[in-house]
Amino acid sequence: xxxxxxxxxxxxxxxxxxxxxxxxxxxxxxxxxxxxxxxxxxxxxxxxxxxxxxxxxxxxxxxxxxxxxxxxxxxxxxxxxxxxxxxxxxxxxxxxxxxxxxxxxxxxxxxxxxxxxxxxxxxxxxxxxxxxxxxxxxxxxxxxxxxxxxxxxxxxxxxxxxxxxxxxxxxxxxxxxxxxxxxxxxxxxxxxxxxxxxxxxxxxxxxxxxxxxxxxxxxxxxxxxxxxxxxxxxxxxxxxxxxxxxxxxxxxxxxxxxxxxxxxxxxxxxxxxxxxxxxxxxxxxxxxxxxxxxxxxxxxxxxxxxxxxxxxxxxxxxxxxxxxxxxxxxxxxxxxxxxxxxxxxxxxx
Amino acid sequence: xxxxxxxxxxxxxxxxxxxxxxxxxxxxxxxxxxxxxxxxxxxxxxxxxxxxxxxxxxxxxxxxxxxxxxxxxxxxxxxxxxxxxxxxxxxxxxxxxxxxxxxxxxxxxxxxxxxxxxxxxxxxxxxxxxxxxxxxxxxxxxxxxxxxxxxxxxxxxxxxxxxxxxxxxxxxxxxxxxxxxxxxxxxxxxxxxxxxxxxxxxxxxxxxxxxxxxxxxxxxxxxxxxxxxxxxxxxxxxxxxxxxxxxxxxxxxxxxxxxxxxxxxxxxxxxxxxxxxxxxxxxxxxxxxxxxxxxxxxxxxxxxxxxxxxxxxxxxxxxxxxxxxxxxxxxxxxxxxxxxxxxxxxxxxxxxxxxxxxxxxxxxxxxxxxxxxxxxxxxxxxxxxxxxxxxxxxxxxxxxxxxxxxxxxxxxxxxxxxxxxxxxxxxxxxxxxxxxxxxxxxxxxxxxxxxxxxxxxxxxxxxxxxxxxxxxxxxxxxxxxxxxxxxxxxxxxxxxxxxxxxxx
Numbered sequence: 001x002x003x004x005x006x007x008x009x010x011x012x013x014x015x016x017x018x019x020x021x022x023x024x025x026x027x028x029x030x031x032x033x034x035x036x037x038x039x040x041x042x043x044x045x046x047x048x049x050x051x052x053x054x055x056x057x058x059x060x061x062x063x064x065x066x067x068x069x070x071x072x073x074x075x076x077x078x079x080x081x082x083x084x085x086x087x088x089x090x091x092x093x094x095x096x097x098x099x100x101x102x103x104x105x106x107x108x109x110x111x112x113x114x115x116x117x118x119x120x121x122x123x124x125x126x127x128x129x130x131x132x133x134x135x136x137x138x139x140x141x142x143x144x145x146x147x148x149x150x151x152x153x154x155x156x157x158x159x160x161x162x163x164x165x166x167x168x169x170x171x172x173x174x175x176x177x178x179x180x181x182x183x184x185x186x187x188x189x190x191x192x193x194x195x196x197x198x199x200x201x202x203x204x205x206x207x208x209x210x211x212x213x214x215x216x217x218x219x220x221x222x223x224x225x226x227x228x229x230x231x232x233x234x235x236x237x238x239x240x241x242x243x244x245x246x247x248x249x250x251x252x253x254x255x256x257x258x259x260x261x262x263x264x265x266x267x268x269x270x271x272x273x274x275x276x277x278x279x280x281x282x283x284x285x286x287x288x289x290x291x292x293x294x295x296x297x298x299x300x301x302x303x304x305x306x307x308x309x310x311x312x313x314x315x316x317x318x319x320x321x322x323x324x325x326x327x328x329x330x331x332x333x334x335x336x337x338x339x340x341x342x343x344x345x346x347x348x349x
Numbered sequence: 350x351x352x353x354x355x356x357x358x359x360x361x362x363x364x365x366x367x368x369x370x371x372x373x374x375x376x377x378x379x380x381x382x383x384x385x386x387x388x389x390x391x392x393x394x395x396x397x398x399x400x401x402x403x404x405x406x407x408x409x410x411x412x413x414x415x416x417x418x419x420x421x422x423x424x425x426x427x428x429x430x431x432x433x434x435x436x437x438x439x440x441x442x443x444x445x446x447x448x449x450x451x452x453x454x455x456x457x458x459x460x461x462x463x464x465x466x467x468x469x470x471x472x473x474x475x476x477x478x479x480x481x482x483x484x485x486x487x488x489x490x491x492x493x494x495x496x497x498x499x500x501x502x503x504x505x506x507x508x509x510x511x512x513x514x515x516x517x518x519x520x521x522x523x524x525x526x527x528x529x530x531x532x533x534x535x536x537x538x539x540x541x542x543x544x545x546x547x548x549x550x551x552x553x554x555x556x557x558x559x560x561x562x563x564x565x566x567x568x569x570x571x572x573x574x575x576x577x578x579x580x581x582x583x584x585x586x587x588x589x590x591x592x593x594x595x596x597x598x599x600x601x602x603x604x605x606x607x608x609x610x611x612x613x614x615x616x617x618x619x620x621x622x623x624x625x626x627x628x629x630x631x632x633x634x635x636x637x638x639x640x641x642x643x644x645x646x647x648x649x650x651x652x653x654x655x656x657x658x659x660x661x662x663x664x665x666x667x668x669x670x671x672x673x674x675x676x677x678x679x680x681x682x683x684x685x686x687x688x689x690x691x692x693x694x695x696x697x698x699x700x701x702x703x704x705x706x707x708x709x710x711x712x713x714x715x716x717x718x719x720x721x722x723x724x725x726x727x728x729x730x731x732x733x734x735x736x737x738x739x740x741x742x743x744x745x746x747x748x749x750x751x752x753x754x755x756x757x758x759x760x761x762x763x764x765x766x767x768x769x770x771x772x773x774x775x776x777x778x779x780x781x782x783x784x785x786x787x788x789x790x791x792x793x794x795x796x797x798x799x800x801x802x803x804x805x806x807x808x809x810x811x812x813x814x815x816x817x818x819x820x821x822x823x824x825x826x827x828x829x830x831x832x833x834x835x836x837x838x839x840x841x842x843x844x845x846x847x848x849x850x851x852x853x
Contacts, residue, residue, distance in 0.1 A: 215716075216715060218716060220716075235688070237701070238704075
């Protein structure tokens, strides 16, 4: 059995392929649902209703998608340059930490200034978390997968220390939780009586901005060139180290902004359970989107719909919420496979 | 009588017809040359013969018996041995271990090395393939490694030996020794198929020539009745004349190395001078420091001792950007991996060296794709790059067209110094002639050219002066008119020329 590249892949095939992959994943997972003895149709219907069935469901799905868009963009930008940033989780917390530091009384400005300032602080915080991995990579060729991944745990433990000590809100009796973000810094709600906040707008704008930068600027050109072929890029005069630094800071900054949406939008204060793995899920989001910034919007929505819908499904029928993880994992494999089938033709000798 | 017959073999890869109904037979005691340009289908045909590929149609007969398709084991059992273009030896094993690898019973406890060694020594004596059976592959020269490949192919008493471009990595002397071996093999009743696109080699070694063009046999001639021009015309389909350099008065010095060294004897105190209107050839067997020399001029490496003068000045720092800006045009050795980014478009690749300047971008930041596309379209036209347009994916272009793209990028800025590293390697005759014409035109315009190549014909045709690189040391340069190909060959093998030196 061999794979032959197709001479041309139509735009239609390229768009249909991921959708077909998701459909295949749903089909595969229905075996698991049958195994529990529940009705497949009912389970998926409940999942769909749980994600989009009511106004509340839709706002929940969208607010869950918000940090996923940003961490997905973080991974997409870095992976374009073949810089394997696995540390979006830690960068998210660094962003949240920076927003907490600036937003809990360091200074008070009107919301028009305060909110952008918080995002700026978060982006800088997330970017700062990239400094060590990127310097180690450029100077000593240390693999960034190892450094960014392990830094996640270092950062999380550091946040834990801060929450138990210096940052602990004295008003709360012993809960490891930071003081709340001041009112001027809290992201306004987009829909009344829901958790959906301004962060979604910021995330969508970030996706557009990333797309513009990647497509229409020299920076984007250099990131793509380094990712496709670093040797040829270096030969043609592109400064590889500088491009890697720029990519890493860009990526870390986006992940840091995800921390801001959670701390200043969803929760209002920093805790150790701020992110249930948004940083890691961002990798799945980026891969499903084939690293395309606009595709990240769709795949973040898909992932959050699965997670939110699965919660509601598990309440309706007797299926554990873990089905969401299985669905997401199966979708990733199926989408990768279907994209490959769109690009290659299989030959049996 | 025919030991091997290929009957109506057809093979497609997607829309490409690699082999088109090929019928060919090989007689006992014959050296058959398979001649054709890159991409003509020679290697595909031999891979079908050896079982790496399966033919879509047609079959192969060995002594009248049908050979099971798609099985290298069957081919070996039928007495076919193959020497691949790229060596398939394990560097960390000895000659003996490499040769007997895969040829022993799975069920024996220990390797029977004594018998293997005796057999190798006997073959080595019989065919002039001297090599120490206990030496590690990593210690051997390229020529010796090839002998090991041949021993390996012959080990199972192969009656038919196939060699795919065997001379690509050899010095002229090693090539002569290889041909001597082949003649001994056929004298003992074995048969040889040699694949090549080098006409003079085919004329000197083969009995019969089959010419492939675009997957089909376009002619089979007895070598005795053929000559260089008739074969070239058969191979290319039209007559192609490679240009030759006219004498020209050299101008100012554009490049000078002052005792330049790099790393741990990668380059050792190299002195070098290139002047305007002058082509300086660097001859040498691959891996003797050519890549390091090219990296220095490309701005990818910095000398560890000595200094480099460009256009009469010594730049403080050499980087790809600074040498491009100073007026150096660079044609890299590996056009696919270093010259272009295959996944990006033609216009993006044509803009790669000046992406921060107009017309490629505005304010050094915003890409100006329409302007870059317009320039790309003009270059595609001027340099005859065959592609669908500026938005074509570069990786889909043929080798010759990728090289034209690189020429367009490097030469359109009218560089004063051109580094041409293996500029014609692997190209077909038409593309080679084109590359040579472009280089000669640049020389006429006033550029100095450093031509690094393993192809001595190329140096003889183009260069004004030639120096030989061997183990990181560069010989003094000689006027091309004062040296011969055999003398260069000896120097490439590390022997000093016996004749008096002609000082620079």
